[in-house]
Amino acid sequence: MRIRILKGFIKKEFIQIFxxxxxxxxxxxxPIIQTIMFGLALTSEVKNIKFVIFAKPSDYIANKIQSKAVSSRWFKYIDDIDSTDFSIIEKTIISKKAEALLIAPKENLANAIEKEKPIQLLIDATNAVRARQVETYIKAITTDVIKKYKPNLINNIVNLDIRALYNHTLDTAPFMIPAITVMSTFIVTMLICCMSITKEKEQGTIEKLISSPITSSEIILGKTLPYAIIGILIICFIVFIGVFAFKVPFRGCFWQIFITGLLFIWTALSFAMLISIVASNQQQAMIGCFIILLPAILLSGILFPVENISQNIRWICYINPLMYAVNNLRNIMLKGKDLVLFWQHCYLLFLIALIVSTFSVKKFKSTLN
Amino acid sequence: MISKTSIKAIAFKEYKHITRDPFTMIIALIMPLILVLLFGFIVDLDYKHIKIDIQDNNNSQMSRRFIDILKSCQYFKINKLNSMLEIENKINKNNTPAMLIIEKNFDKNIVRRNSGKIQLLLDGSDNAKTGILTSYFTGIASSANKIYAKQLNTQYNKELIRTRFLFNTELNSKWFVVPGLSTIVIGLIAIILTSLTIAKEWENGSMELLLSTHVKSIEIVIGKIIPYFILNMLNILMIFIISLLVFKIPFESSFFIYSIACVIYVTGALALGIFISVVTRQQQAAVQFAFAVGLLPSFLFSGFIFSIENMPSLFRYFTALFPQRWFMEISRTLFLSKTNLKVLLVPFLAIIIFAIFVIILANIKFKTDMEP
Known part of the structure; x- marks a missing residue:
């Protein structure tokens, strides 16, 4: 390993990239634009619910529910229609004018509550996740109104006092920014490293590198270090934007992010090398990245919680480097000092990186020689 | 005029390129299928066996009853804590999704005032989890209400509101995941496959050869799209058959309309790939752009997980730029509900405009590149 040669190699890579x-x-x-857009756009709070109440205009309770819904900021379109004709009810939901319908019984709501008759609530469930959230919101509002009207009817014996730690208002930015940091960096570094190695292969310049007096480990380092530097820079940018523009709390230490970043960039680059051994041209390299990236993102616990994945296959999540990286980053930014869990995740990331990289370096060297 | 023979020739050349590299073709055909199959089976929106901690400060028959109710619903794995010190430890370690603390006078308060209190601490670092847990615990609290009320002979909160979920009555997660995921996978594979085609020609120098022939730019664009179009339609067909046969998703609307939507959507996505390829002229950059446009935005801006309706209005309009968003709406509606076409007019218009616009844009940019 000669530092001078390595320096030259890295310089060449940077010139080629830029x-x-x-x-x-x-x-x-x-990556920065993506961070900003996702940070601003995504919320898990349900908004703009299209809600229609079927009741007579004179119905006191229905009006109360409606005004309550208007004053909360969750609903977009609230209407009451004076009809119990089922064909109209069906029409409103099929034409997507409403995604939730509250249907009062023939007499008015007050009477129905008096007699403890059930009130029907219809929800469009083409999006199952949203449907579930919409139900919770509407139920909360209606029970609130009914409670005011007849306090003894709704009587909570067990009261839950719910408090969300670390992110009291459940903002989305603190939850998404660490995830986006990890995903963007992983995608960018893996793609660029993989493409650049296969490009040399495709254009035959790798033969020149082999015939020059550079050792194979110098080639490997020279082909990966520049991308590791780029990866670290991207992480810094995104975390910086997260903390300053989106006010994501930062309760841990910077070196923790640095170590996690290094470890998962290392895994990304070893995966990239593994793909570039198999792929003979850039198109194959890209398809190879696709094969690894898509499951890695889907199984990382970013889009669905890991617990949503059925138990028999959950072990796949535990060999997914993205999961540890995202967990670690969320812990560092939102929770702060907990070194035991931090090192645990780092250790597992390290293991994955070590296994993949020794395998790919060995293979890569044998293809070079 | 556009000549059919040159389009055919370009398409045939591209077809040869694809078949020369069987690895790419096989992956492009099989991967979407595998991904949809895999995730259709393993993603389950009900999540179970959540480890929670309970500190029972009351330790009476009443409080133990509550813990039994928690145990019986199978969502949770319960870990009992024994002292306040342990609570503090757990919280400092930051490693518990949920912690319940039952107050000291829980049983007395229930008997005297009909109101017992339980504190629930949730880990807020993962919003998705927090939302699900909150709804689980409220459900459990209401069923606990009923049980205690019976025991105490008081009036309890009757279920006044009866919810019916339309189109997906049991909130089956497969019906939700499969149409959504197939939209994303098909769109992504269409974009990345074509994103290299023209850049590759520039890089290998064969573009110069193409330019010296009398082929027009629009003919190259169309000719390059055709073989990938066929590949993608095969993909869609296979995924569609799987959705119906393996996942038993009902298909309530007309096949004809669905296939038209697929044709437009795939054309648009392929054209987007070509456009990226024309602009970047270099495979490395083309791949970066293709993934940046196709991967994360199609997960996050398509309404797959995060509903479009929840976004701030500026971004609701912004997501209109992504054809994935519109096709997601079309495929969910067509699969699950018998709909009248008026509802789908806007999504259809949007994907048509997108496809035409991108093809024209790619053509214009390509033309200026080709003329010296």
């Missing part, structure tokens, strides 16, 4: 100005846009601006 020769095209579009690469700078792709590597730095795209």
């Amino acid at each position: 020769r095209d100005k579009k690469m700078i846009v792709a590597l730095f601006f795209l």
